[in-house]
Amino acid sequence: MSGPVLEIRHVSKHFGAIRALDDVDFTLEAGEIHALCGENGAGKSTLMNIIAGVLRPDEGEIRLDAKAVSLSSPASAKALGIGLVHQEIALCPDISVAENMFMAATGGSRKLFMNYASLMREAQAVMSRLAPVDVRQRVGTLPISTQQLVEIAKALTLDCRVLIFDEPTAALTETEAQILFGIIRDLKAQGISIIYISHRMAEIFALCDRVTVFRDGRYVCTQTVAETTPDEVVRRMVGREIAQLYPAKLDEEDRTGEVVLSVRGLGDGERFAHVSFELEKGEILGIGGLIGSGRTEIAEGICGLRPVTVGEVVLGGRRQRIRRYSDAVAAGIVYLSEDRKGSGLFLDLSIAGNVSALDLDRVTRFGLVDREAEASQANEFSRRLSIRMGGIDDPVSSLSGGNQQKVAIAKQLAVEPRVIIMDEPTRGIDVGAKSEIHRLLRDLASSGIGIVVISSELPELLGLCDRVLVVREGRVAGELGAEEMSEEAVMRLASGIGKNRQAKNAQAHHAA
Ligand SMILES: Nc1ncnc2c1ncn2[C@@H]1O[C@H](COP(=O)(O)OP(=O)(O)OP(=O)(O)O)[C@@H](O)[C@H]1O
Numbered sequence: 001m002s003g004p005v006l007e008i009r010h011v012s013k014h015f016g017a018i019r020a021l022d023d024v025d026f027t028l029e030a031g032e033i034h035a036l037c038g039e040n041g042a043g044k045s046t047l048m049n050i051i052a053g054v055l056r057p058d059e060g061e062i063r064l065d066a067k068a069v070s071l072s073s074p075a076s077a078k079a080l081g082i083g084l085v086h087q088e089i090a091l092c093p094d095i096s097v098a099e100n101m102f103m104a105a106t107g108g109s110r111k112l113f114m115n116y117a118s119l120m121r122e123a124q125a126v127m128s129r130l131a132p133v134d135v136r137q138r139v140g141t142l143p144i145s146t147q148q149l150v151e152i153a154k155a156l157t158l159d160c161r162v163l164i165f166d167e168p169t170a171a172l173t174e175t176e177a178q179i180l181f182g183i184i185r186d187l188k189a190q191g192i193s194i195i196y197i198s199h200r201m202a203e204i205f206a207l208c209d210r211v212t213v214f215r216d217g218r219y220v221c222t223q224t225v226a227e228t229t230p231d232e233v234v235r236r237m238v239g240r241e242i243a244q245l246y247p248a249k250l251d252e253e254d255r256t257g258e259v260v261l262s263v264r265g266l267g268d269g270e271r272f273a274h275v276s277f278e279l280e281k282g283e284i285l286g287i288g289g290l291i292g293s294g295r296t297e298i299a300e301g302i303c304g305l306r307p308v309t310v311g312e313v314v315l316g317g318r319r320q321r322i323r324r325y326s327d328a329v330a331a332g333i334v335y336l337s338e339d340r341k342g343s344g345l346f347l348d349l350s351i352a353g354n355v356s357a358l359d360l361d362r363v364t365r366f367g368l369v370d371r372e373a374e375a376s377q378a379n380e381f382s383r384r385l386s387i388r389m390g391g392i393d394d395p396v397s398s399l400s401g402g403n404q405q406k407v408a409i410a411k412q413l414a415v416e417p418r419v420i421i422m423d424e425p426t427r428g429i430d431v432g433a434k435s436e437i438h439r440l441l442r443d444l445a446s447s448g449i450g451i452v453v454i455s456s457e458l459p460e461l462l463g464l465c466d467r468v469l470v471v472r473e474g475r476v477a478g479e480l481g482a483e484e485m486s487e488e489a490v491m492r493l494a495s496g497i498g499k500n501r502q503a504k505n506a507q508a509h510h511a512a
Pocket residue numbers: 015016018019020038039040041042043044045046047087388389390397398399400401402403428430
C-alpha cells in the first residue's frame with residue numbers, strides 16, 4: 001500500500017448552534033472503498049461537502065498525498081481530482097442529460113477541447129454503462145431513479161482520484177444498484193479511492209473494505225469489514241442496542257373486513273390501466289414492482305396529482321371526485337411523494353411551516369395562523385419522529401437528508417388522514433429511525449388508518465406489510481397474502497415470469 005490518499009485531521013464545522021462536525025478524523029487509503037456510516041444528522045454529508053470544496057471547515061486540516069491542501073471551491077477540489085455524487089439530485093431539469101454531464105467536466109479539463117459530437121458520444125458511452133438512457137433527453141422528463149443515475153454518470157466523466165458517493169442507491173432499484181456496484185469495483189481496480197455513504201448495511205458489507213462510524217458529529221471508529229459485523233456498526237452508530245425487528249403484523253383474527261379505500265378499474269389512458277384493489281381498515285398494504293412499473297403513477301392518479309380517464313376511488317363507502325391533490329386531502333387521503341424536493345417540501349420554509357402547510361385550518365384562529373398551535377404541532381411530530389434539528393423555526397434546507405424526509409412524513413400525518421399512501425417512505429432514513437417509522441406506521445394502522453406503502457426495498461415490503469400487490473407495466477400483476485409473500489414471489493410477479501394471477505382471483509382465494 002502506498003499510504004493514505006486523503007487525510008482529514010481535527011476538522012470541525014458548525015452551523016449556528018449546531019456542531020455538525022466536532023474534531024473528526026478520517027483516512028482514505030489508495031484504492032480502497034471506505035464506507036462512512038452514522039445516523040441521520042451525524043455529519044456525513046457535511047464532511048463530504050468539505051472534502052469536495054462546497055463547504056469550508058471552521059478548523060482542521062485536509063491532506064492529499066501527505067500535503068496540506070486548501071479546498072476553497074468545488075472547482076479547486078475537482079482540479080485536485082476529487083469528485084462528489086451529491087445526496088440530493090442537483091441537475092438542471094431543462095437541459096439534456098448530456099449537457100448536464102458536460103457541465104461537470106468543464107472545470108478546466110481536456111474535455112473542453114473536444115468537439116460537440118464526440119462529447120455526445122462520450123456522454124452516451126458513460127451513461128450506457130449505467131442504463132439505457134438517451135442522453136439527448138431533457139432531465140426534467142426522467143423519473144427520479146434515472147436522474148440519480150445521471151448524477152452518477154456526471155461524476156464518472158471527471159478524471160477523479162477520489163470519488164465520493166453520498167447515498168447513491170437511495171433512489172435506485174436492486175438491479176440498478178448492482179450495476180453501480182460493478183462500476184464502483186471497476187473504479188477501485190483502476191486505483192481510484194472511494195468513499196461510500198449508505199444506510200444499507202448489506203451493501204456496505206458486500207462492497208466496502210473498511211467502515212468508519214460517526215455519531216453526533218464525532219468520529220467513533222474505523223474497522224475493516226472483516227473484523228466487524230452489521231450489528232456492531234449499527235450499535236456504534238446509535239450508541240445503544242436497537243431492535244432491528246419489524247413490528248408485529250396484523251393478526252388475521254383482528255381483520256375487520258371493513259374497507260376504507262377501494263380503487264376500481266382506475267386508468268389514465270397512458271401509464272396504468274384496470275387498477276383495482278381494496279384497502280382494509282388497520283392494514284398495511286404494500287405495493288411492489290420494478291421502478292417504472294407505474295406504482296408512483298397509480299398513487300398520483302388516486303390522489304389527483306395525475307388526471308385519470310376511467311375508474312373510481314371510493315373512500316369510506318363514498319365515491320370521491322378527486323381532481324387535484326387538495327380534493328384528496330379533503331377526502332382524507334394523503335400521499336408522501338418519493339421526491340421530497342419536487343413535491344414534498346418547501347425547503348426555504350421553516351420546519352413548523354412545512355408541518356402545518358397541508359391543513360392550515362388546523363392551526364388557524366380568526367383567520368390568522370396561530371403560531372403557538374403550529375409550534376406545538378411541529379414539536380409533537382419532531383419528538384415522535386425524532387427529527388434532529390436546531391429548532392422548529394429553522395428552514396428545512398438546513399436539515400440533513402434523512403431529517404428532511406421525516407419532516408415530509410410529519411407534514412402528511414399532520415392532517416390526520418384516513419388513508420396514507422407513502423412512496424418509498426424510508427428512503428435515506430437511518431436504521432434506527434427506520435424501525436421507529438415502521439413502528440409508527442403500524443401504530444397508525446392499529447388506530448384505524450389504512451396505509452399503502454410503495455417500496456423498492458423487498459425486506460421492507462415483506463417485513464412491514466400485511467399484503468402485497470405487485471405492479472407490472474401499469475397493471476396489478478398479482479397479490480400476495482402474508483403466507484405467500486417472499487422476495488422470490490414478488491420478483492417473479494414484478495418481472496412477469498411464473499404464474500400471473502389476477503388480483504381478483506387472489507382475493508377470492510384470500511376470502512376462501
Ligand atoms: N446548511 C446548513 N445549515 C444549518 N445546519 C445544517 C446545514 N447543513 C447541515 N446542517 C446540520 O448539520 C448536521 C449534520 O448534517 P449532515 O447533512 O452532515 O448529516 P448526514 O450525516 O449526512 O445525515 P443523513 O444521513 O440524514 O443524510 C445536521 O444536524 C444538520 O441539520
